[in-house]
Amino acid sequence: MLNQYTKAFGYPPLTKILASFFGKFLGQEIDPLKNVLVTVGAYGALFTAFQALVDEGDEVIIIEPFFDCYEPMTLMAGGRPVFVSLKPCPTQDGELDSSSNWQLDPTELASKFTSRTKALILNTPNNPLGKVFSRAELELVASLCQQHDVVCITDEVYQWLVYDGYQHISIASLPGMWERTLTIGSAGKTFSVTGWKVGWVLGPDSLLKHLRTVHQNSVYHCPTQGQAAVAQSLEREQMLFGQPSSYFAQLPQAIQHNRDHMIRSLQSVGLRPVIPQGSYFLITDISDFKSKMPDLPGAADEPYDRRFVKWMIKNKGLVAIPVSVFYSVPHQKLFDHYIRFCFMKDESTLQAMDQKLQMWKDELRP
Amino acid sequence: MFLALGRLCTRGSRAKFLKTIYASEILGLSTSAKMSLKLKNAKRIEGLDKNVWIEFTKLAADPSVVNLGQGLPDISPPNYVKEELSKVAAIDSLNQYTRGFGHPSLVKALSCLYEKFYQNRIDPDKEILVTVGAYGSLFNAIQGLIDEGDEVIVIVPFYDCYEPMVRMAGATPVFIPLRSKPVDGKKWSSSDWTLDPQELASKFNSKTKAIILNTPHNPLGKVFTSSELQVIADLCIKYDALCISDEVYEWLVYTGNKHLKIATFPGMWERTVTIGSAGKTFSVTGWKLGWSIGPKHLIKHLQTVQQNSVYTCATPLQEALAQAFWIDIKRMDDPECYFNSLPKELEVKRDRMVRLLESVGLTPIVPDGGYFIIADVSLLDADLSDMKDSSEPYDYKFVKWMTKNKKLSAIPVSAFCNAETKSQFEKFVRFCFIKKDSTLDAAEAIIKAWKRQAS
Numbered sequence: 001m002l003n004q005y006t007k008a009f010g011y012p013p014l015t016k017i018l019a020s021f022f023g024k025f026l027g028q029e030i031d032p033l034k035n036v037l038v039t040v041g042a043y044g045a046l047f048t049a050f051q052a053l054v055d056e057g058d059e060v061i062i063i064e065p066f067f068d069c070y071e072p073m074t075l076m077a078g079g080r081p082v083f084v085s086l087k088p089c090p091t092q093d094g095e096l097d098s099s100s101n102w103q104l105d106p107t108e109l110a111s112k113f114t115s116r117t118k119a120l121i122l123n124t125p126n127n128p129l130g131k132v133f134s135r136a137e138l139e140l141v142a143s144l145c146q147q148h149d150v151v152c153i154t155d156e157v158y159q160w161l162v163y164d165g166y167q168h169i170s171i172a173s174l175p176g177m178w179e180r181t182l183t184i185g186s187a188g189k190t191f192s193v194t195g196w197k198v199g200w201v202l203g204p205d206s207l208l209k210h211l212r213t214v215h216q217n218s219v220y221h222c223p224t225q226g227q228a229a230v231a232q233s234l235e236r237e238q239m240l241f242g243q244p245s246s247y248f249a250q251l252p253q254a255i256q257h258n259r260d261h262m263i264r265s266l267q268s269v270g271l272r273p274v275i276p277q278g279s280y281f282l283i284t285d286i287s288d289f290k291s292k293m294p295d296l297p298g299a300a301d302e303p304y305d306r307r308f309v310k311w312m313i314k315n316k317g318l319v320a321i322p323v324s325v326f327y328s329v330p331h332q333k334l335f336d337h338y339i340r341f342c343f344m345k346d347e348s349t350l351q352a353m354d355q356k357l358q359m360w361k362d363e364l365r366p
Numbered sequence: 367m368f369l370a371l372g373r374l375c376t377r378g379s380r381a382k383f384l385k386t387i388y389a390s391e392i393l394g395l396s397t398s399a400k401m402s403l404k405l406k407n408a409k410r411i412e413g414l415d416k417n418v419w420i421e422f423t424k425l426a427a428d429p430s431v432v433n434l435g436q437g438l439p440d441i442s443p444p445n446y447v448k449e450e451l452s453k454v455a456a457i458d459s460l461n462q463y464t465r466g467f468g469h470p471s472l473v474k475a476l477s478c479l480y481e482k483f484y485q486n487r488i489d490p491d492k493e494i495l496v497t498v499g500a501y502g503s504l505f506n507a508i509q510g511l512i513d514e515g516d517e518v519i520v521i522v523p524f525y526d527c528y529e530p531m532v533r534m535a536g537a538t539p540v541f542i543p544l545r546s547k548p549v550d551g552k553k554w555s556s557s558d559w560t561l562d563p564q565e566l567a568s569k570f571n572s573k574t575k576a577i578i579l580n581t582p583h584n585p586l587g588k589v590f591t592s593s594e595l596q597v598i599a600d601l602c603i604k605y606d607a608l609c610i611s612d613e614v615y616e617w618l619v620y621t622g623n624k625h626l627k628i629a630t631f632p633g634m635w636e637r638t639v640t641i642g643s644a645g646k647t648f649s650v651t652g653w654k655l656g657w658s659i660g661p662k663h664l665i666k667h668l669q670t671v672q673q674n675s676v677y678t679c680a681t682p683l684q685e686a687l688a689q690a691f692w693i694d695i696k697r698m699d700d701p702e703c704y705f706n707s708l709p710k711e712l713e714v715k716r717d718r719m720v721r722l723l724e725s726v727g728l729t730p731i732v733p734d735g736g737y738f739i740i741a742d743v744s745l746l747d748a749d750l751s752d753m754k755d756s757s758e759p760y761d762y763k764f765v766k767w768m769t770k771n772k773k774l775s776a777i778p779v780s781a782f783c784n785a786e787t788k789s790q791f792e793k794f795v796r797f798c799f800i801k802k803d804s805t806l807d808a809a810e811a812i813i814k815a816w817k818r819q820a821s
Contacts, residue, residue: 003448004438004652005645008420040498040676047675055408072674077408118404149404180405193461195681210407213415217530218505219498223680224652225451 010038130276468496469684500656510667516575523782587733
């Protein structure tokens with residue numbers, strides 16, 4: 001019967017294990033029927049949350065750089081996105097920038113909240129920057145959300161990919177936040193099976209009931225088998241948690257090696273990577289290239305990073321994503337000197353990258 | 367100012383302190399009143415929270431109940447379909463994201479299959495979208511094409527999601543019931559239920575954006591004929607309206623009937639989105655894969671909704687489905703082809719259900735297609751006295767009584783009606799017959815016992 005419909009709001013063994021597993025991290029008694037909704041990927045969870053809660057004219061605070069779907073999803077719900085940027089503090093000469101160095105200005109953040117603010121969307125660990133928000137930073141966001149009675153939608157898909165001893169903290173576990181937070185997770189990112197499209201939302205019944213209404217009027221059910229397999233995998237991980245054989249221990253270890261390899265390799269051609277604390281992306285500063293080769297082919301208003309990426313694909317055989325796509329239109333010109341690389345790749349891909357970078361380096365020699 | 371306040375207070379009380387200063391005093395509202403205003407739902411879902419399935423599947427969940435309610439098969443899907451899925455799981459790349467609008471091998475297979483029925487070639491990339499079940503296609507079509515203030519014609523009875531989906535898009539559903547001709551001396555058939563052409567024409571006006579068509583029809587089992595489809599097509603063309611055609615049961619058509627695609631009628635391709643379902647095609651409802659087929663100028667809007675809602679569907683399921691399609695596409699004239707063998711298997715079950723329902727004084731309407739059969743239960747005059755205080759329609763009370771007292775579940779047909787038309791259909795109850803023989807045997811035993819009690 002795993003080939004047939006399951007319960008609309010989630011295959012029971014999956015909602016059960018999600019409730020018990022995450023209950024511990026969120027410090028909350030989680031009811032599998034009232035506090036858990038299974039969705040078509042975290043993407044589907046985001047969509048369901050926006051459609052359920054954001055109304056025409058509501059404001060949604062989006063922290064830049066942002067995973068690109070947050071803006072169109074806000075607009076589709078008739079909402080008005082209000083952007084606030086993470087900004088890098090100046091680094092010492094010769095020192096590599098780190099995602100922890102990119103911060104929100106508390107006064108600026110507070111000024112973005114108005115009586116029309118319905119929600120704030122938080123992404124930690126952050127895509128594309130790799131920033132892992134600290135407890136103090138989360139407390140800042142939390143106090144503003146409580147003060148202004150705002151819903152916090154927190155996208156935590158990369159929660160297990162955290163390096164250098166940093167800790168992922170769920171804002172829903174902070175005092176006063178459970179009742180106003182929707183915590184989104186992803187099996188695709190948790191178990192490296194992005195093609196399964198199994199995601200979930202955890203939150204209070206008072207909010208989840210509205211997401212259930214959207215869910216039952218949009219997709220209604222999620223595929224059964226993917227959910228069954230994820231349930232079994234989470235049950236296994238719950239037993240192994242904290243042990244060396246836990247996938248949640250092994251994966252970040254393995255991917256940290258990739259991260260460090262990529263950081264060393266990129267530096268060899270004058271790219272300046274920003275060390276990510278988490279996720280499987282890093283961004284790289286290309287300002288030196290911008291000053292040396294300012295006039296790359298492209299449309300009149302096209303931000304530099306997009307022109308650079310096209311040039312790099314064509315001439316150096318390497319693909320990256322221009323970071324300005326993760327910024328609101330008015331801010332794209334300010335952040336047009338970064339490109340994003342993904343290091344969730346196998347050894348042969350990283351070696352192929354090294355070969356391309358070697359060729360590039362050779363061409364740079366006078 | 368904010369930072370200064372922060373340092374003055376202890377962590378725990380900071381938020382409370384700020385809330386007191388900025389919230390209640392300035393706005394003059396108590397904080398709890400303000401709280402309930404802000405965390406409420408968006409207007410688009412107001413009043414759409416009820417769902418008939420949630421209530422009735424709970425009722426039928428008792429394992430001692432023979433469940434002929436919800437439309438899910440308890441027969442096995444074909445072996446080759448299940449095998450394709452298990453093969454796919456072992457391939458690494460097929461566990462990662464695929465193309466958002468549809469996995470390439472699947473859209474290619476769908477294009478190849480459906481080109482046999484349409485006069486034109488179907489562009490797999492621009493004229494097909496793979497969705498999360500046919501349900502997802504309905505959602506994408508309605509969200510992508512229907513606007514606030516539009517009217518959408520819905521034929522009653524209707525698959526229950528059409529009404530809330532239309533309302534969620536801010537549009538107004540306009541209902542038209544199927545009406546039955548009197549039947550003398552022959553079995554009551556789904557073909558006896560028709561739309562009055564003048565009544566239908568009166569529902570179209572300049573605000574009509576679309577009509578939702580469902581053929582074969584759930585719950586009635588009606589297979590719309592060529593002349594019936596022509597009436598609808600003529601009106602769509604006259605009023606420049608769209609047709610959203612839900613054809614999930616397209617293969618389940620019984621002897622003497624033929625499934626026709628309204629999109630193949632002159633002038634209709636450019637204004638029709640045709641929806642299909644893997645769940646219904648291969649008896650795998652849990653795979654939740656469906657598709658929309660139509661002209662690129664319509665499909666592109668469904669694709670826009672897709673990229674802002676789910677983005678992509680599950681890869682392993684799409685690949686397995688593609689492979690299963692190729693197996694059956696190669697043998698479309700063969701009786702072994704599932705598209706031929708399933709309707710044959712179901713026709714036998716349909717006929718058995720008809721006899722069973724008649725034997726206990728229920729009056730079934732013989733469906734020409736689909737896997738549901740509805741029956742008039744009023745002549746049974748069941749003693750529903752312990753439910754008399756309920757304001758629910760007769761069929762809701764009957765189903766609850768039958769589930770509780772006879773251990774047989776079904777779905778009340780008024781669940782497929784809007785408020786105004788519920789009374790027209792409250793004598794009818796829907797049974798699902800895509801069930802294995804042992805389930806139908808159990809239903810037969812209950813019905814025989816019931817008949818003995820009654821006589």
